[in-house]
Amino acid sequence: MGPARKDPEEVGAWLVRTVQDVTDLAISLDTMNPVAMEAGLKLCKKRPLLNSASGKADSKAGMMQLALKYNTQVIISVITDQGCPPDVDSRVESIMDTVAYANELGIKNEDIWVDPIILPVSADQKQVREALEFIKILADLLPGVKSVVGLSNVSNGTPAPLRGILNRTYMLMLEKNGLYSAIADVLDPELIELNKGGMPGIRGLVNKIMEGKSVNIGDLDELDRNYVNTARVLLGETLYSHAWLES
């Protein structure tokens, strides 16, 4: 819903009603506005996922309390009042603090979905790898929590026709590192196919790149080559440019 500045109560309630008219699935409710959030949560028939809380002081006081009051599952991101932590260590520090706070309130790890915050590869290539590393160690840090990412943000700023392959490759890479779930572009049929375990050859190639094994790019067809080059860019092995598939 975004900030839902106008009539937040009405908008929150309308949206949940409208969605529940067409599906019985549980709802992940996303707004920065606590009034809109509460109005929506009140109407959810299935146990919802509150998207999202964070380590920011106003989030701890607002969203976290709503999660408790309505007994929701809750996404907790690594963001703090200082912004998005710049590397793995500071992401760890932030999430440990915020989850400890949630635990003290009575929210169990099993109800927490951790969001490492995905940043665009075109804006800050290093962050893409930091989030990957974070997902890899999350299960050891906080047993029982799930993970979730806003996947398409990795390709924000990249020309539209090229966004899909960044999203898809990054999904495979995050999955290899243990990612539990992603908020993703369901209108991308190739992404859905990969998500269902299709295209094992592509998955195998991406895994090889992540494991540092050598891949002879000359032996590959264009599709395979594109995934390999994309994985290398997302790992930070080659410098990103909008022309990364052309080099």
Place this chain on the structure above:
Amino acid sequence: MEYKAPLETYSGRVKEVVIGKRDKAVKIGGENILPLHYFEGNAANKPKVALEIDDSGAVGWPEWVREPYKDVVSDPVRWAKRCLDLGADLICLRLESTDPQGANTSAEEAAALVKKVVAEVETALIVYGCGDDKKDAEVLSRVAEVCRDENLLLGPAVKENYEPLGRAVADNGHCIIAQTPIDINLEKELNVKLLKQLPPERIVIDPLSSALGYGMEYSFTIMERTKQIGVIHGDFAMQMPIIADLGGECWKTSQAKASREQGILWEGITAMSLLLAGANLLVLRHPDNCRMIKEAIDGKL
């Protein structure tokens, strides 16, 4: 046991670009080391210094940088020869008058002037357009044709005009300046696009040079990263030499206009910094700085 200092060696090498031809040729790049780290490996060519001239009579240049040329600024050929007498390795001719916001000289006139300078001046030539991407594509393409096979360094090619300009440069035997606005990702993108038209030995990177106090540290960082990515990480699309076109940027600052001493220092410090960052070719205006930077390059400072 004798102590031997450990040395870093790198897998990448900056491409050698040759500007001009025969005895007028000037070579830049070719190193497999970080800037000025001569002890680490091998640098085929030391950085080179160009002095700048234009076709508009140095309009707007502060008097202390105009002074060494004041009797020749209306004649680009004599001005270029003066620059060589003052120690420049090569000449950078800026076609200021082609600017549609200014005198709007035609492509034909500009090309005729370049041809004349090429014929009469005993060194390699860099030719910069006025910075209007449409006009530059027209003017520089014509310069490329009229001066066919003279192997000029022509630019700037930017995102908006690299296709026609790259074609004209490739078809007529010249080198091109790939210019992007202080952004490493856009820099690589333009290089990748130009590499489809030209070999890397015919491309020079212009990441935009800002003056001291006006964002020089951004230019420094981009040049430094370009070298690291090309030399240390061996990225083929980032292995072209770098041009630091900084004289004009420095001499338009209020600090440079305030006094002779301050102006020379402003350009000198900017030049020295960007030399350390990895520039292979510097475009300057004041002869004192040309001399000083060349001494620094030769290790005499």
